[in-house]
Amino acid sequence: MLMKDGFIRVAAATPKIRVADCIYNEEQMENDIRQAAERGAKLIVFPELCLTGYTCGDLFLQRSLLDGAAAALEELIRFSKNEDMVIVAGLPVSIGQKLYNVAAIVQKGVLLGLVPKTNIPNYSEFYEARHFNPGPQKPRKIYFGGQETWFGTQLLFSCVNMRDFVFAIEICEDLWVPAPPSISHACAGATVIANLSASDEITGKDNYRRDLVSGQSARLVCGYIYADAGQGESTTDLVFGGHDLIAENGQILRESNRFETGIIYGDLDIEKLACERRRMTTFQTKGQEDYVVVDFELGVSDINLERYIDPAPFVPSDMREREKRCEEILTIQALGLKKRLEHTHCGHAVVGISGGLDSTLALLVMVKAFDMLDMDRKHIIAVTMPCFGTTDRTYNNACRLVKTLGATLKEVDIRDSVRVHFRDIGQDESVHDVTYENGQARERTQVLMDIANQKGGLVIGTGDMSELALGWATYNGDHMSMYGVNASVPKTLVRHLVRYFADTAKDQVLKDTLQDVLDTPVSPELIPPKDGEISQRTEDLVGPYELHDFFLYYVMRFGFRPSKIYWMACQAFDGSYEPQTIFKWLQKFYWRFFSQQFKRSCLPDGPKVGSVALSPRGDWRMPSDASVALWQKDLERLSMEI
Template sequence: MKDGFIRVAAATPDIKVADPVYNEAQVWNMIEEGEKNGAKLMVFPELCLTGYTCGDLFHQDILVDTAADMLKKLIRRSEGHDVLFFVGLPWMKDGKLYNVAAAVHDGELLALITKKNIPNYSEFYELRHFTPGPDVPEPMEWDGRIVPFGSGILLRCVNLPELVVAGEICEDVWVMDPPSISHARAGATVIVNCSASSETAGKHVYRRSLIAGQSARLVCGYICANAGEGESTQDLVFGGHDLIAENGTVLAEFRRFENGMILADLDLKRICSERRRMTTFQVENPREQYDYMDFELEMEDLKELKRPVDPTPFIPSGAAERNERCEEILTIQALGLKKRLAHTGCTQAVVGISGGLDSTLALLVTARAFDMLKIPREKILSVTMPCFGTTDRTYKNACLLTKKLGAELKEVSIKEAVAVHFRDLGHSMDDHDVTYENSQARERTQVLMDLANENGGMVIGTGDMSELALGWATYNGDHMSMYGVNASVPKTLVRHLVRYYADTCGDEELKDVLYDILDTPVSPELLPPEDGVISQKTEDLVGPYELHDFFMYYILRYGYRPSRIFRLAETAFAGIYDSAVILKWLKTFYRRFFSQQFKRSCLPDGPKVGSVAVSPRGDLRMPSDAAARIWLEEAESLMAEGSR
């Protein structure tokens, strides 16, 4: 539970219809199993103490009374056990029978959550037996204590305030206005559903999308435990299709037609962070409609997380989805440039081409935009500007790429111009300091701008979002352009976009050159090569881009603190980077991110392609003078603590 993670479970026990004594034992066995596996919150199916398919046996007093007795037994057994669990049973109150989920923790019945929407169509005939429960909870005396009875109940964990649990039962989530909407609006971060949803062909697909969609709409964790084998098969079959979802993502799903348990770790801080970011997510405080029950859980650290932590959060994992995303992003980039070109009446573009990944992507996007406008690609001026650090490999690739795309190639060597500039400054050619490097970058930008003026064209920016986050750009050098097509594309995604283009272009020669560019080390090529090979490798200097993109995603998308990002990175990159390496580059990211904001404050226009961006006009309105102290101090404290 440290860092806001909580392990939850959805469990489908083996049951016998109309045998609460047997069923209670099966439920308790699964509670003990879940507790051994670290579960703090467990959900069981609808009416599982009796079985959902009891039919008119629900009119038998002995069945209802025995179920209540078995609930008492479960409550007694739970004393001293740190698990909040929800179990379904029929409940008599004021002469009416209700379908409820009992919430139990540490020897105490916290609430009886009632089913609001009672289905009475097709195979369902619940109104024959059950009465819809009240929205506003009613106090009910049972076994010597007062228990809230109804739908509007929030269970709050006093020592983990991000954990606020509410419940609904089966059909409640299938209707047009589920109770969970009101629950989330009232502050619930986790919704539990005790369910008995029968299986028909294809229904599981809809059920999965329903639960995932509800968790996305409500920005919450959603745990659905479904009835399974053991229910009567007189007319129906129940598949035990348990689901755990979080904000649109299914974290765990049990295979159908088997009984068992699934576990997953919900990220409560991620849920709260997302709600905080979304100004349209309105939390109300309808105290007259809700009862609030408090409980406390022991705070334990989950050593290994039972949830995926993707090391490349900007990149879909599946090939089909990744290809679809790449096509979508390339189109967004090209459409942004198309609009700017059309609006300005510009029919000429100027791209500085280095033979590296970023300029390659910019040229590919520019070619696509020109195709959309039906402007000949010959109107794209691709400029190679060799200088002291240029290698034969990158030079040849730049020239061949331009040729294959049908753009015009122009070579402007800047060696002499930079040498003259150094003489004017009195700067030694042997002094390979920041002036040596940045003078080349600024000279290249001046050449591009002047060529754009000469041709009535537009300079297309090549720098990517990862470089902007780190400030790895020369101010008023490659930092500047007239439209930056890569401004919201992280470096790890640039690779996939170029690879996707290579794989789908249908030209083997173009594919070969693109793959060679992909294999070339990332470098600004501002220092002389060694034996003809690139000597200046960016990732040796600022760190691996896959780490920095990971940091950037969680810092900007969710606002996580350093300790949390460090923990997630340890999980995501286990076996790839050790903790000391991760922490070293995390501190580097924070230092550069804060100190280099002034460069991002004056970025050229460029299209946003994903959920994270650094435009000062859009997603990142950050002061250039913000201090990094508290972030770096927490990172330093992690170094003192050592690896987990």
């Protein structure tokens, strides 16, 4: 159910009109409304002065046109009785011997309000001040079309059965001024802005218009529906392209082809907008007392979501953007380490190198930081510590990687020391339990710490954010370091960072080695191999990282309920994972995320690189003993639906 999960389908429509033919124009709008209803739209926005046409000129002063527009609106109101949709249409309205350019908000036979345009352009090709007056801010009750309704700019329209869905109106020029009315609308609580526009086309204006709409939706953390006048308007001096746009918090969800008529649809995530505003304490609500709130109710319906949901929210889909992002992240990581090395006056840095993705990325970052400091790469001490689960493939890759990068390779075989430890604590080496695994991890950390003491250096952590979210780290083992360069890099992004380094490497041996690291299954290699191959695959135990990173993003970034994340994941991974598989690993995610917080509460320092991070000093402050009961209950309810 879209509304239950916080989604609402909206539409921006540009019908082909006839200038001053109100009956014809209203009929075209009815056709669009029928089409939008079939697609499940709950809010449809038409262009500025659509019932008459924007280019009527001095005909706006003719009583016949004004009466015709009012009659057409009354017919639209009657038509709306059978449609479960809010309709926003533009027309000229005469009130108290003054003419206003207004948006009429209609739903189920009721005229909810008339919102006048605030900023009346009178420059270049625009001469609206010849006919129209700026509308009053303070709403008042008027009679129009046989109904009592509200008139004024400070009107909010609130859906009673989806309280975060609150929309407000601005009209064309209102968006283009230094202080658009939508600013106060959003501060008063509007999560969606509908803009009825008649923006003519000149060369390059479409790019500016698109940036304006996306930028305003980002600034106000809102959905923005921009419906533009198109074919049928007079071409005496201007051409109108019907450039419709639907944006959400800076992202263009849908955009029409210019110079065509029709409808575009967008599924706005109202819950996401509300969550983002709650998170941003600088988004201050104010001025609500100046507004009149008009309530309306919409039916709840089941509709297949048409919105694209990226299965890899941490990784840009565009290759050029991805390369830019990778270079940026590597630089942030390296600069963080550079500062720490400078501050501590450390001439060496120590890292455990396993031949896996995470330690490979950490080493690459260290190399970049040392190059920034003009320090000899030989002062990077990369330690390989083979033990019971080490394979020839990962060992050889680790050694080759260190030598190719010019760092110092040090090998410490920990088998004997781990066996001594097992003997001391009475651990049977044939029992491959958690003690067997963690004993190796902690021995490796001890070795790294002591080598760092010998060299007067820092131990650089390799664990990534996905592992920290799941608690897939040995407490006081690989969980601990003196600076964790990968701490806010999710596993799916680690892979792309290493691939980017491989793609841009000039040394063929380095390129080939990195490619083989990428092809190696993710594993802690703590269980003996079978026939020389890795026997312990992380994703077989905790689940696919691409799923967990998807869950992590929406849990951390927007605080969505488990059920909503599940339905979104089903759409994002349709064809890749069965719904039952997604549900299984979502349950696992929540259990691990809550139970393993104690590990995140004492993390080493590390640089934040993206909008999601788990640092206990910054982005994520969670009690280590918080209950998962509420989230489990939502999953239990969900299990009965699937």
